[in-house]
Amino acid sequence: MTKKETTIPTPVLVTSTPIETRWQSLTPSEDEWDSQDNWVRGLLLYNTKNPVGLGIKTRGTAAESWTSYVERYEVSTKMVRLAAEQDLKNTTYSECQDFSTHISILRSKWAKANLLGATIDDEDFKMILLTSLPASWSPIIATCIKDGTSTEAISLLETWSLHFSPKSSINPVAALQVTKPP
Secondary structure, three states, rough: OOOEEEEEEEOOOOOOOOOOOOOOOOOHHHHHHHHHHHHHHHHHHHHHOOHHHOOOOOOHHHHHHHHHHHHHHHHHHHHHHHHHHHHOOOOOOOOOOHHHHHHHHHHHHHOOOOOOOOOOHHHHHHHHHHOOOHHHHHHHHHHOOOOHHHHHHHHHHHHHHHHHHOOOOOOOOHHOOOOOOO
16 A cells, blocks of 8 residues: 655745835825825924924924924913913003004904904903003993993093193083082
8 A cells, every 4th residue: 555645735935025105195004004104194294393392292292292382382372372362352552642542552452352262252352451551531431331332432542632631621520510500
């Protein structure tokens, strides 16, 4: 009896070259994804002046770097908005100043603050305007606090400034007093 010989085929090692996908492919290989992620992160960091000083995450993925950009931007944007709001609220009027110029400055600062994300509505602006005025304007301020828009308050205040400015000889308190007939 002869022994039947069994031969086991030698495995053939088949190597395939990975197929490169397009840059915008939604299914890149792991190596392609790593390469593209590093490229994007590099662009973010290369186009930032002093990313380390700004606290931008320089290691990790591009998404992590981008998240640190967004966090820093939100903080700095809020700081700028806060400064603009404070600048508006700290603006005061002095008797020697031109009232129309004061109103123009306040309106510009109001627009700037709102452009930066503040939510200062007309009523808030009117209160900021009224608090910017000196104590000598108290009689007219009391009138302006009532219902009405900032435009209506400004109209009353402009009339007041024309008639009762320091250059005027009219005493505003005396002008507002009513005497009872005998």
